[in-house]
Amino acid sequence: MEGRAMGRLFGELVATLSSPDVVGEIIWQAANETGDRLRLRTGQDAHPILEDRKIREDATFTGGLKNLMGS
Structure with missing residues (x-):
């Protein structure tokens, strides 16, 4: 994972x-x-x-995490 993406994730x-x-x-x-x-x-x-994890399918949940990280 790129450093900037990790910074955004951890910042939030x-x-x-x-x-x-x-x-x-x-x-x-x-x-x-x-x-x-x-x-x-x-x-x-x-x-x-x-x-959020309970109500989302795997792909939707992990996709949301990837968006949060800017991937």
């Missing part, structure tokens, strides 16, 4: 990142959980992406 993502405390709490919960879940939402910034 950094604006809404969860705090290290929130991420740490989720990691702690995952490490101490007795269930078999493989994925946990880490902060409010993950919710829109994961909700």
Whole structure:
């Protein structure tokens, strides 16, 4: 991936990142959980992406990510 594309992607993502405390709490919960879940939402910034993923076909979702990165 081109450096400028990564810069655009991370620039947009950094604006809404969860705090290290929130991420740490989720990691702690995952490490101490007795269930078999493989994925946990880490902060409010993950919710829109994961909700979008649920309703889109693979090609549409990945195409949207590629557009975001300018590919």
